[in-house]
Amino acid sequence: MLAIEKPLTGNMRGDGSPVDIDAYEAGGGYQALRKILHGMEPKQVTQEIKSANLRGRGGAGFSTGTKWSFVPLGPDVPNPTYLVCNADEMEPGTFKDRLLMERDPHQLIEGMIVACYAIEGDVAYIFLRNEYRLCAERISRALAEAYDRNYLGKNILGSGFNLEMRLHISAGRYMCGEESGLLNALEGKRANPRLKPPYPTTAGLFGKPTVVNNVETLCCVPHIINHGAEWFRALSHSDDGGTKLYGVSGKVKRPGLWELPMGTPVREILEDHAGGMRDGLKLRGLVPGGASTEFITDADLDLPMDFKGLAKAGSRMGTGTMIVLDDNTCPVGMTWNLMQFFARESCGWCTPCWSGLGWAERLLAAMEDGNGEQGDIEKLEQLAKWWSPGNTFCALAPGAAEPLQSALKHFRDDFERHIREGHCPHH
Template identity: 55%
Template structure:
């Protein structure tokens, strides 16, 4: 039986309070690194654990920290991406609402490792409860000496600030988030330079996801060997999976990285609703290409899903049963990406607008021969030709739907109506 680590406090009364967090061993990791480890040793420990970013890209966290120059004439910053705008994803919200001190300790340890004195938590403005509890937790941590000047009697000074976003999906992209933090319009930056060299205010900056940072104190206390002993060696550790859609037991599950997708959906989430069969699963938020039912025997980790033509992304697992029209789902997803595109890149701005018009026409029973080929052409024009991954995610999702469920698109065009509704 897998013992939860990241979610150990979510069902504990007052789990968001400092006293509860301390009673469970909270802030011991921070005290340990300040007392026993140099910043470089903490970076090496995280490298040894092979912790990969839980925000979507899966980049090795220790390696990212190692890119920050040790000697810099500007201050270093740590930014936490808590925007969580990916549909089907709610794991970071639960951590911030139910166990905010876990995030704060992760921020403090990480900031110590990279030499930062200031951290910003960029959180979506709709997360009102999470914002209030984070604010309260920061105040509690200051009062007890876990934040502020001379943390726990050391020479480490550290402050955490909250910045509320305004609901723009594009701010989940790290450089667009930095632009927003600086008070500019949120649009992705051209890279290089990368944030580690020139990020917030053109200073060295590390950007990590909430779940990624929450893993850090556990690695410090339990060791890199413990972390690597969970799941596959190339993508180890505990993982939070968000289950939603047409399943009996939707919710947030903490399980080992690499668990088979079929086991996750059928055993843990209870399988499809009564009288229904699973048609497909979106494994990592709507940016991840859909996987048909026959492909569900794949591990939920970065490498296995990539080999299967999809991606882990945010681990927002959305289950679709056989009562649902894939043309309708695909249309809604591309409408979302079109609406949330910042408009900076012509392929994304114009290509998604064109794709939405074609998909709406097909869904309405007004499709024409050549429409599917036109959609494929649009995917080719968008993919790999934009500043950020928004256009890539949209193109990959549309392309996968056309490959795996082409018969439904053809039926809409030939029958001049939706066969499901």
């Protein structure tokens, strides 16, 4: 039953070594590919993914099948059509895609081949962050194995379907995780965002139709094809289909990563799986899914970790990997650290971001050093408002506003105390 309950990780080896192609095939690998090549039309594949309620696991949660359906199909479409796997996992606090790539690279490759078949893709790239050396090594080997057995290349398994797949190793910048910034990086340029529309599904990489999907999203695809949309929806506790890799970091007893039904309550992940807070520490709050999500507090722990559930607390699931704030750690310091990250990684393209993030970072640095002034909190609130969606080209600054605004709301006393007392009470 384990393999059914944990489709993404159930086949992984306990010793940390990767599932090689023989083991992958023995566990039912590349059966989804055979199934679609010899019996499904591209549109049927997309429909199955849409019916499964698979939502993007990179953070934004857009319906994967709907995204695929935006790609124009047929003989009149300008070639080539591209698929890009966003494997640029750089959202602070996020460590889920690394596991999927290191331990079961063929699962990702098969998901990408199926996705390409559905969008009539000709070329696929895996856009991998530079620091994930082991992923690069194992993906390269898996790609060679897949070419060797004709799962990639010309006339795949005699079907007439052709696909080339390449690994691109980034030179490192958080902006590369933003869909259109990623496409610029893949074209050999600075990873500045592009104005949308047009969306990449009609004019993306090198101006051609392009789908960009996250690693975990693509890893779900073969399982949906093998077992059906209904099975995938039933894995979940909520409307969003499937399982989810949930992670916890910070001062809990057992930091880690677990594949659980989508919609598992925050409390269950934090207490049953991560073992709760370390002895002597209390929970003050957590960001549920990476740096770009709003803090929630202990009042919100019974909410389900899914795309809709956390909206009730004004937050988002994001990447599903939570970072815990304990009562011995300064919320102002943690917010400063987050703003320092966003300010440094801003690409400099639009003013609210490059100017505003640096300003917020300096205000928070001064506050943490005991040099905060009356009015600083209001300035920070105003800055965060200026970063709201619609004021910037991409989601980086709106993402930075999420932890800042929520920290100012939930931990206001701490901010006020820093200014009033002229020092950080935690130092």
